[in-house]
Amino acid sequence: MNPYFQPNESIAGKAKSDEHILAAVAGRFIGANPKHPPVYRIYSTEGFRRGADYRYEMDLAQRWPKLEHGQFVYVWGKLWSDGEIDHPFSISCYCPVRIIVNGTQQFASNLNEDVFPDRSSFFRAKLGKGWNHIVLEFVATATGCGGKFGTGSIKGFPMHMLAPLADRDGQEGWVYSRPQSAPWEVMPDAGDEQGQEEWFPRMAWTPQEGSSGCFSRIYGEKLGQLAYAWTKLENRNPGVQQVRFTGEYQGPLTVYLNGTSVFEGHQSPTAGPFEMTLSIPFGVHDLVACSVCEGPIWGVSLELVSGSAKEAAPVKQIPPYPVEGLTDGWLYAGPFSAENAPDLAAMTRMHAPIGSEEERTFWRADLPGAWVRPYLENAIYGKWNYPLGVTLYGILRTGQELGDPHYTNYAADHIEQCTSMFDYSSWDQAQYGSPGVNHQLTLIDSLDDCGSFGAAMLEANKLRALDGAEAAAERIAFYITREQSRLEDGTLYRTRGTTDFMKDTVWCDDLYMSTPFLCKYYELTGDAAYLDDAAKQFLRYKKLMFIPEQSIMHHVFDFKFGKGNSVPWGRGNGWVLFSLTELLAVMPDDHPERPELLAFFRELCQGYNRLQGQLGLWHQVLTDSESYAEASCTSMFIYAFARGVRFGWLEEAAPYVEAVLRGWEGLTRYAIDKNGNVYGVCRGSGYSFNKLYYKDQLSWLLNDTHGIGIVLLAGIETIKLRKHLSACSY
Template identity: 80%
Template sequence: MDMKSYFHPNESIAGKAKSDKHILATIAGRFIGANPKHPPIYRIYSDEGFRRGADYRYEMDLALRWPELEDGQFVYVWGKLWCDGEIEHPFSVSCFSPVSIMVNGTQQFASNLNDDVFPDRSSYFRAKLSKGWNHIVLEFVKTATGCGGKFGTGSIKGFPMHILAPTADRDGQEGWVYSSPQSAAWEIMPGAEEERGASAAVAEWYPQMKWTPQELNAGCFNRIYGEQQGKIAYAWTKLENRNPSVQTVRMIGEYQGQLTVYLNGAPVYEKHQQHSAGPLDVTLPIPFGVHDLIVRSACAGAAWGFSLEIEHVSGESAGPVRRIQPYPVEGLRDGWLYAGPFSADNAPLPSAITRMDAVFGSEGERTFWRADLPGAWVRPYLENAVYGKWNYPLGVTLYGILRTGLELEDPHYTNYAADHIEQCTSLHAYSVWDQAQYGSPGVNHQLTLIDSLDDCGSFGAAMLEANKLRALAGAEAAAERIAHYISREQSRLEEGTLYRTRGTTDFMKDTVWCDDLYMSTPFLSKYYELTGDLAYLNDAAKQFLQYKKLMFIPEQGIMHHVYDFKFGKGNGVPWGRGNGWVLFSLTELLAVMPAEHSERPALLAFFSELCQGYRRLQGIQGLWHQVLTDPESYAEASCTSMFIYAFARGVRFGWLEEAALYVEAVLKGWDGLSRYAIDKHGNVYGVCRGSGYSFNRLYYKDQLSWQLNDTHGIGIVLLAGIEAMKLRKHVSTLGGLESR
């Protein structure tokens, strides 16, 4: 395939950029501009709603919700899902009884006789979602088998969706609403353009998040936590003064129990134990800006809580002082967050409670923020398409951006990559707690629910690289978890070879993939750097030698993509990126391996054999092909980048003989990328999408298409450019090996 077909030659960055650094800055800048640094969204979640399991599907057992439900009656479940653009979304459903699923008023799924009697089976379908809000309604019919089902994403790793409540009283909150039992089917679904019939047919939606009058009179802490003699709880809000001068604020209300008020961590008002309602009257000077207001209370009886409202503001000139949310939480109505209850010796300090990334308390009392509604908790949800997400393609993307910042000596890039990674690591401990509490976390789902090397090794390696530049909150704990998974939990063959006994699809069962060298050995190499424990380095070295036995094609000097034990052979297809992962990862290992390591000579020999095989297959335009041995398959940017990266390092570190041949291959390859695969806006073309595997090379050639700006390729293109620059500098100095 002619790479010129990706775009007109005049659109190439090669004709626009003044230097390789300019190219790197353009690619990295485009990516950063397209994926701004937005934090997770915090939402109110009702623990009286439907729980998501570890498979990220909602468990909707309506027979449990309505024990008096009669055969033939209907129950409706309604939620909404936002989409940034039109997409085909994968869904999965398991049926406890007949179910019909409507998306934006159109039926997209109806169970059949088989579905209705096999509740453990999953049915998959895809539905078109529109830009904006999409309303999803499930119609369940009660039969003798039950009523309900499990429904949610059809792609746990790719689209771990969460649903938002569609009713006005729960606006911004996570979760579905469900109807009371209905004697007849609705003709018009809620959320349809003409909302009548169905909306009018049901008086109320459930769960109802309303306190009874008795609960409202019991005090905020009592209705949230119950009577907890001697226990401590906190309430948090903020005061904002928009007037440049100091304003004197009087706040009045009532309290029960022992109470202390803190402003910005310092106590400003205290009341001793109060068994009945007592007056609360606080006068405070409030400077310009936003200030934390904390109320700490100890339970002294059945009534436990407080009320606090601004009554009067005065100062040099009248100005607005208002109470605002302590942190943006969608669905929060009254502007207070609550944490507790804690035993007196376990309660966090008031100065340590004003954060949204940590669980509070010790074992037995660990908790997070709640709202003053029945069963209402605060939870973070990642709603960005890219920023803050943890997955393996983003691992190599962020590694490339991080290294770009170092090469350009520009902290804009290094900070972006490190901040993305730290958004994940800082929430690691929370997400583990969240998963145990609710079934599936709203952030860090792949790290928290690790079940494959894809989930941890790539991003973990980038994390350790970023952690060298600055200590990232939670990084070392996350690294320890990843190391334990790779070393102790990941399936292995008898001799220790990393191995897939299962996968997201049946064909992955009993296979070894080239990809998994990248998903494991760079992390193991960097974890060895962090800990000094040779066991991790030795494990990485062993993987390369074992994979060579299974997958190396000696007559060509390249690798099968997959070895399938179901057939006892390699699949016979040298997929470009799979081979690229091998060579890239081997350089990461060799770069940290001590010169005296016993396996180093064998690994250097393997590296040389692979480089010779790959160099012979470079295309006339400097790029390598999707199927390495098929010049009719498309020229592929990510494997090209990895070969450039490895060749350049091989020359710089003295691992390769006939260095001139590899210098030429690197420069030819980088020129080809910049001319044919990168346009003037920094868009990267020709990167193969995420793959399955096949014994049919036409799958790779014709079905496994390329995608624009795929995250499998952006970072490695940057790394290739950096290594091409380093190689030019190395050769021009003629001063021997450049120190690492």
């Protein structure tokens, strides 16, 4: 094999123990992906909505009913990129469209695309590191004006745009122009507002709205209902500071400081000014004002009165939570009926809807149509996808093996950031079409979206109860058992794919995307139906994809051709064996399917053991020694062989002990460098009947999340096997 790095760079020559290797791999990953929360931004419902396909619905004919044929409308936004990339985009055209990225035209519709709005056109455009400005030019015709534009990869790049104007800095969404009689010669860019007097949607109140009271202009007249305004006060000086507020309000008002009432009053709908004095200790404190609507003018205003102009203010008002695009220091929630008013302690949080039943809502800002929404903008931390499921499982188990909560807490915190927002993301999707967090969990449409991460979630939930985990698990279980497509005999089955060629197929990967979760959900609920389903999946997949003369698996069975694809892809086979160990580990000894499944496990182990490479690593195409040495399948065979020996599933242990030790030595010498970087992990795959697709096109990536967790699990099982064999020697 071609070496991934110089031998002197190997971790095998640097680390003192297997435990140190685990710490290096897990520590490198954690250090590269710090624990950042979602970014909260102002979003305007008067702007363009993102649909479930994560494309913005830009119907300019609806926005400008008097638009004339031949007029131009421009839409402008900016998109951040962490580096230089080719980004996938998709557009459905209602009219002629041009798309300009950073001043260069990247797409122009043709005569066919202009008149078929239900069709999608895909293209890629180069983005630079930092902000990238995207302008769409639409020409009004008899067919319409506008289009649907956004990501060309829903699962991989669910992009969201930001407003490019200084007065809307940090707000999510696009701006659009008035109809133009002639095309613009120069497109707007950073700091350039193209000489327009006004961009839309509007983000300022009219004078009449501005004088009507904050709750009136945000919610309208809601007699008898109440609403809340939330801010924070920060005292940076030692001791207690007396501060004075001035303002006005209409109707009943209660002000709370850290949940305790500090002011109560009742004024007529045309009330005048009032004052309030508070004692503020050192630190940061929640200030919440609750008002009841008694007339058309409804609101509260509070202004913190500082000392003299020469003095530094001892207490400052600060936003209740960092929200990009917020123009003042207040957030608003309501309206609520008195009987359903939320508990104050449950209000001052940002991860869940506020209120109950049909009154559930979230925070808003004092701007037209302005809501607060979270957006996950981290490359890794806080994401929910299947490779991260196995990555976090490996880190979780590493913490347990090393007895170090640093690792277990990191994995559990990542998972809980997702599960704690499951309720919110479901609500957000119902309101806006596509959530800014948890997009794969919320919009489940495949086993990839739920099973892997769900299994890691349930494993973490054993260590500590994760907020929202059981609700998310219930949703996943329902999807797998009730919604996921199946053949008549119950075999999990793919009826659609990213391309037509991938439709009507069964992938051996899907044993991993389903059965570990079903096993762990069986453990959680005690319902044997989930365990039975997992067991039957292995036996049905064996009928379709097992290659008996080699005792290995096809990657895919394609019903369009009635056959397997004849390529034993390494990681696909690894998923099968890995997942079978997860099933056997929880299956009772008297389960009727256990003997047949145990025999299948032994058959597979024999087949895979014969194909181990000279350096201890297995290959990308298992039967092709000229394909590259692949780290993730190697790790899964190590994991399964070690468990097979430890649990007594393999009748002849010696060959598998040798395979485990050779495999782990191969990984640490040839696939893990001294800094804990993992090499040789195959990228996420499609499928083909052509072996060369797997060998030549499906290349490996550095530190790919498909492999890091599996490498850790292989190391853990190697350590456990050594301890097991040492104990058996006495």
